[in-house]
Amino acid sequence: MLKEAVYHVAHGSYAYPVGPTTLRVTLRAARGDLQQVKVIYKDRYQGAGEQVAVMELVAVDELFAYYQADLELWTKRFAYIFYLDDGRAPVFYTEKGFFADPLPRVEFQYPYIALKDLWEPPKWAQGAVFYQIFPERFANGDPANDPPNVEPWDARPTPTSQKGGDLRGIIQKLDYLADLGVDAIYLTPIFASPSNHKYDTTDYYKIDPHFGDLDDVRELVTRCHNKGIRVIFDAVFNHAGMGFFAFQDVLKHGEKSRFADWFNIYDWPIETDPPNYETFADGIATMPKLMTNNPEVRAYLLDVAKYWIEEADIDGWRLDVANEIDHDFWREFRRVVKQAKPDALIVGEIWHESSDWLRGDQFDCVMNYPIQYACLDFFAARTIRADSFANRLAKVQINHTHSVNLAMFNLLGSHDTARFLTECAEKKERLMLAAAFILTYEGAPMIYYGDEVGMVGETDPDCRRGMIWDPRKQDHEIRDWYKDLIALRRARSVLRTGQTRVFLADSVQNLIGYARYDDEDQVLVILNNSDYERTINMKALPWPNGAPGHVKELLTDTLVDSAQLIIPPLGTAILG
Secondary structure, three states: OOHHHOEOOOOHHHEEEEEOOEEEEEEEEEOOOOOEEEEEEEOOOOOOOOEEEEOEEEEEOOOEEEEEEEEEOOOOOEEEEEEEEOOOOOEEEEOOEEEOOOOOOOOEEEOOOOHHHOOOOOHHHOOOOEEEEOHHHOOOOOHHHOOOOOOOOOOOOOOOOOOOOOHHHHHHOHHHHHHHOOOEEEEOOOEEOOOOOOOOOOEEEEEOOOOOOHHHHHHHHHHHHHOOOEEEEEEOOOEOOOOOHHHHHHHHHHHHOOOHHHOOEOOOOOOEOOEOEOEOOOOOOOOEEOOOOOHHHHHHHHHHHHHHHHHHOOOEEEEOOHHHOOHHHHHHHHHHHHHHOOOOEEEEOOOOOOHHHOOOOOOOEEEOHHHHHHHHHHHHOOOOOHHHHHHHHHHHHHHOOHHHHHHOEEEOOOOOOOOHHHHOOOOHHHHHHHHHHHOOOOOEEEEEOOHHHOOOOOOOOHHHOOOOOOOOOOOHHHHHHHHHHHHHHHHOOHHHHOEEEEEEEEOOOOEEEEEEEOOOOEEEEEEEOOOOOEEEEHHHOOOOOOOOOOOEEOOOOEEOOOOEEEEOOOOEEEEO
């Protein structure tokens, strides 16, 4: 037994409550090392009444295997040890190490399931389908509010080009979004700003006049809610724009400005070319970084967060550059937002492992770029094979609680990345296979506007082209594929909230297969990321709840009455 690989801690994603008296525990061990894992548990204060649970293998990556079990006690107080059987020299694993026999006072302890710690992201967001809109490029509904020198809608965008997209355009296209089947829209910033992207905010309390006004926002949110669609705003609190009132005061009054401490000015007098103050990224002078350790800055931004919930009834915030703002600010932000609207969603923009922000005191979820990177490598570039893809899925899955995983924004692309179809060398079958994955895997799939009609584009600004509305230029096969997958996701709730288990990662045939299941339903998904037909032995499929009497391919609604299932090249089989 490779004891160095064994790991457990009694907190975080390795021990967390899933019910008022139920604790979910996870243990890590070397891949292929153990034949069986048990957890022996009891009340912390009572010596008698031990119970035993056999742990289930729930995920594997290239090095480790992960075992999981749900422990239930009437007392809410847990003490437990693990029994690790490798078939040669079984041992007990405890908080104090490894022992041949169970000893007193060495157990892992989860002191008490406090109701406040029994948290999860808003139920509505778990498994929901989100649609990201870059407002300046989605639809121009009111030419009267266009900025000067609007370029043709179909022209290739530049960093500074304007096309006239606005809130009225989004309102006019809500029937399109409802027909697609999305549950929520996420808007990149819409507050007053001189740029087309609006990440350099001038006034956080004012809608950019080229987009509309407060009445337009209220109408948009109301109409969305009437269609069962939620609305998420973008919070750019890491930095402001050069036109922001506080920074303008600093430019005018220098170190005598009462707002000088809102920013980190290295020396005086202040200079903008190059900037001698802290900015977003590397010296972007038009985006001075806000100092959220300043009480006045905190109060200002927290009031903004509350204001738009109260004034426009928005359903949450996506937090730009979230990992460059202190944790304490986000804890206070969560309290303010959840007090204003308890089921508001808080989504962080973090491009890497983010478990520190997902403990119930800061964010509900993040934009799941680790999944996006894996999809780029597996489906688009095809630089990794099925086993490596499965390994990367396992790492993400095990880092978070199940409910957090269900709310993670699983994206193929965004306004900050090249279009996924472009990354696929415009081979749409690869995009469609990736779409089948994010729309059947655990998480909240996020569709970047236009991906569903075959839009292409290199990275920013080319990925921000005007939405294709001409039916003759849309790819209807891709759009129908998205619609069918979203409809299936709505029809089978297990695809939204079920547990997930990868059961197939065949790198020779490049097949990936996973189950989505709960106590009432089960669905198996098999994706063939190869250029050849693959044959699946139906009798060998590992149905979590036992093999059903008959099996259907759910997208085509046809019975699979053969012992073998043939999946075409770059094909998808969804079985239930």
